Amino acid sequence: MSKELTSQEKKVIVQYSGFPEGKRLSYTKAHETEFIITMHYIYKLLRDGAVIADIGAGGGTYTKALAEEGYKVDAVELTPEYVKQMKQEFAGDNHIRVFEGNTGRFDGLLGSYRSNIKKMNHVEKQDSY
Numbered sequence: 001m002s003k004e005l006t007s008q009e010k011k012v013i014v015q016y017s018g019f020p021e022g023k024r025l026s027y028t029k030a031h032e033t034e035f036i037i038t039m040h041y042i043y044k045l046l047r048d049g050a051v052i053a054d055i056g057a058g059g060g061t062y063t064k065a066l067a068e069e070g071y072k073v074d075a076v077e078l079t080p081e082y083v084k085q086m087k088q089e090f091a092g093d094n095h096i097r098v099f100e101g102n103t104g105r106f107d108g109l110l111g112s113y114r115s116n117i118k119k120m121n122h123v124e125k126q127d128s129y
Contacts, residue, residue: 009078009102018077022089039065056102057072060086067095071086078102 025035037093042062045053050071052064059082067073067090072083075090075098077083083100090096 003042013079016058017081021079022061022085024059025061035061035065038062040082042066057086057098058082060089060098062098063090063096065095072093073097074099076101 020085024029039062046059052066052071052073054066054073054075056059057077059081060075060077063075063086073096074097075086077086077098077100083098086098087097090098108124
């Protein structure tokens with residue numbers, strides 16, 4: 001990241017570091033249900049050919065699932081540990097790009113997406129895969 005982290009961002013990184021976020025949605029039936037329900041609503045809103053920004057991607061669970069469906073996904077995560085894990089796991093996957101940052105301070109993301117999900121307003125996407 002090019003900008004110095006705020007104290008809040010540092011707290012978030014400390015909170016999540018060492019936690020296996022990539023496996024959180026498979027710990028219990030309740031966690032699996034969270035994933036299933038969330039994906040249900042994501043699918044209802046996605047348009048064909050959407051390019052998705054997974055903000056706060058954590059371990060990349062949703063990123064991976066959506067890329068496996070053929071969507072292009074930009075995973076944006078603040079925690080360096082998760083960014084490193086996702087870059088390793090998704091290396092060579094031309095459907096996924098991984099970035100370290102957050103929504104408030106990630107210069108390469110703000111204003112760069114076309115409308116990918118119905119009922120959400122975005123600016124036209126400027127770069128493509």
